[in-house]
Amino acid sequence: MTGFAPFLRKELTEIRRTWRLWVIPGMLLFLGVSSPIIAAITPALVKSVTAAQRGVVVQLPPPTALDAFGQFIKNLDQFILIAIIIAGAGVISGERSSGTATLVLTKPLSRGAFVVAKLLSQFLLLVAATALGTAACVGVTSVIFTGVTIAPVMTTVALWLLYASLLVVVMTLFSAAFRSRGAAAGAGLGFYLFALLLSNWGPAARYSFAGLVPAMRDALMGHALSLGWPLASAIAAIVLGTAGAVWVFDRQEL
Amino acid sequence: MTETTGGAPAIELRGLSKSFGPTIALDHVDLVVQPGVVFGFLGRNGAGKTTALRILAGLARPTAGTAQVLGHDVTRASEAVRQRIGFLPDVPGFYPWMTARESLEFAGRLFGLDSATVRTRADALLEMAGLASATARVGGFSRGMTQRLGLAQALINGPSLLMLDEPTSALDPIGRREVLEMVASLRGRTTVFFSSHILADVERVCDAVAILERGRVVASAGIAELTSRATAKQLVVELESDADAAEVARALAGRAWLKTIDTRERSLHMTVSDLETAQREIPSAIAATGAALRRFEIDEASLEDVFVELVDGGR
Numbered sequence: 298m299t300g301f302a303p304f305l306r307k308e309l310t311e312i313r314r315t316w317r318l319w320v321i322p323g324m325l326l327f328l329g330v331s332s333p334i335i336a337a338i339t340p341a342l343v344k345s346v347t348a349a350q351r352g353v354v355v356q357l358p359p360p361t362a363l364d365a366f367g368q369f370i371k372n373l374d375q376f377i378l379i380a381i382i383i384a385g386a387g388v389i390s391g392e393r394s395s396g397t398a399t400l401v402l403t404k405p406l407s408r409g410a411f412v413v414a415k416l417l418s419q420f421l422l423l424v425a426a427t428a429l430g431t432a433a434c435v436g437v438t439s440v441i442f443t444g445v446t447i448a449p450v451m452t453t454v455a456l457w458l459l460y461a462s463l464l465v466v467v468m469t470l471f472s473a474a475f476r477s478r479g480a481a482a483g484a485g486l487g488f489y490l491f492a493l494l495l496s497n498w499g500p501a502a503r504y505s506f507a508g509l510v511p512a513m514r515d516a517l518m519g520h521a522l523s524l525g526w527p528l529a530s531a532i533a534a535i536v537l538g539t540a541g542a543v544w545v546f547d548r549q550e551l
Numbered sequence: 552m553t554e555t556t557g558g559a560p561a562i563e564l565r566g567l568s569k570s571f572g573p574t575i576a577l578d579h580v581d582l583v584v585q586p587g588v589v590f591g592f593l594g595r596n597g598a599g600k601t602t603a604l605r606i607l608a609g610l611a612r613p614t615a616g617t618a619q620v621l622g623h624d625v626t627r628a629s630e631a632v633r634q635r636i637g638f639l640p641d642v643p644g645f646y647p648w649m650t651a652r653e654s655l656e657f658a659g660r661l662f663g664l665d666s667a668t669v670r671t672r673a674d675a676l677l678e679m680a681g682l683a684s685a686t687a688r689v690g691g692f693s694r695g696m697t698q699r700l701g702l703a704q705a706l707i708n709g710p711s712l713l714m715l716d717e718p719t720s721a722l723d724p725i726g727r728r729e730v731l732e733m734v735a736s737l738r739g740r741t742t743v744f745f746s747s748h749i750l751a752d753v754e755r756v757c758d759a760v761a762i763l764e765r766g767r768v769v770a771s772a773g774i775a776e777l778t779s780r781a782t783a784k785q786l787v788v789e790l791e792s793d794a795d796a797a798e799v800a801r802a803l804a805g806r807a808w809l810k811t812i813d814t815r816e817r818s819l820h821m822t823v824s825d826l827e828t829a830q831r832e833i834p835s836a837i838a839a840t841g842a843a844l845r846r847f848e849i850d851e852a853s854l855e856d857v858f859v860e861l862v863d864g865g866r
Binding site: 311400 | 605608609610611612630633634636638640642643644645646648657658660661662663701704708
């Protein structure tokens with residue numbers, strides 16, 4: 298892991314000084330603020346749309362804090378995971394195509410340190426951005442709604458964070474494996490859709506990381522959770538994916 | 552800077568081969584580069600120079616053979632090698648959001664240098680590269696500035712071996728001169744291994760060269776030795792008239808030692824395989840035709856003549 302500390306420092310400075318600071322944190326902050334507002338105005342919006350259509354009557358129950366959190370989690374699951382795929386596709390292939398990997402890897406920086414520093418910086422960014430977005434969501438929800446209970450949303454966000462971290466690892470692996478950013482992004486989207494399909498199949502949902510998706514819904518609703526296999530398999534996949542990314546990159550010629 | 556190699560050559564390649572599928576990039580290359588020299592690695596585009604440099608820098612693996620740098624096998628002790636080399640790829644890639652100083656300080660930290668050393672070296676190298684006053688981000692640099700910064704970052708660790716891949720190929724004449732002056736200033740302080748297809752650049756700064764053609768080393772020697780080999784084969788004979796020149800050319804045609812003959816008005820430009828015999832037989836042939844000799848000269852050859860002879864002659 299030679300060169301790990303200076304390369305991690307470079308990664309964190311790069312986040313601070315480039316577009317990377319704004320994309321995922323900016324989206325999470327926006328979703329954290331907008332999700333409770335959208336949940337609050339949805340009944341009024343639906344009413345105004347259906348009022349113009351004769352004979353159509355749609356009645357929605359009054360919105361609650363749970364609707365606000367549900368909206369937030371749904372948005373995380375769609376927009377942020379896609380953003381992770383797009384941003385992660387170039388994390389290694391971008392350094393390779395721009396020639397920066399050649400310059401740093403002819404110095405005493407090991408390829409393992411290169412990959413692990415990339416992963417760690419992405420995790421740190423994701424955790425900080427998720428904390429920011431969640432805090433914004435809880436804050437705005439508390440202002441708009443009454444009866445806010447934080448524990449279920451915290452559990453749900455923690456599960457989402459684990460799932461998103463797995464996707465970060467998978468994208469780093471694909472970015473190491475494919476020379477083209479587009480190919481890595483395509484493979485990442487394929488993985489995302491495959492995992493989504495798996496999450497709807499009972500046995501896979503019970504015994505694999507795909508079970509984190511239904512577990513998020515259950516956690517938010519306050520249902521009892523059986524997380525042993527999904528948690529263990531997600532953590533195992535993160536560890537194996539990291540080792541795989543290092544292995545793949547170590548064997549590549551630059 | 553240090554030149555210590557523990558008595559081992561700076562670079563030693565033995566039977567080094569590299570294939571990409573059916574394409575052979577390097578074909579049993581044998582090469583020794585002694586410490587302390589500025590060594591030119593010559594070859595046409597596609598001859599295999601960059602592939603060899605990538606193997607030496609630990610970016611690629613050989614298909615067969617061995618590559619030793621400063622006494623270490625690059626495939627087994629790549630970290631020990633990287634600690635002691637400086638490498639400039641043909642197109643250096645920098646993080647565009649960094650300044651020149653930040654790029655050098657980052658490179659220094661990757662070598663584990665302490666902050667004070669990094670600052671001192673960055674100051675000196677920015678001065679040497681003419682970038683001391685450059686405060687803009689590297690993303691806005693010209694090609695020449697990027698190349699000079701590339702050379703500076705390759706020197707941040709005071710390398711025992713500096714490897715430069717086509718450092719001047721895409722530069723304008725002024726940028727080229729600046730980079731060559733930087734390379735020349737390193738003579739005696741570190742070993743420089745410098746790939747190029749620009750013969751004038753190599754002739755200007757290098758002490759010794761190897762010529763690579765289709766993945767094979769076809770010559771390796773000091774520049775003076777290499778050009779003297781060719782010097783012995785170039786002759787110019789000037790006669791009193793054009794008619795004399797034509798008649799002598801006819802008289803010499805078919806001699807075993809005559810490789811080429813080119814008649815230019817009253818001069819004959821010849822390439823010969825056996826200088827001694829040519830020196831004996833040409834005057835007698837001139838005398839036999841009754842022509843009058845005005846000048847007989849062994850021509851000075853340039854590195855370009857040697858290169859063309861070795862590379863084009865083998866086609």
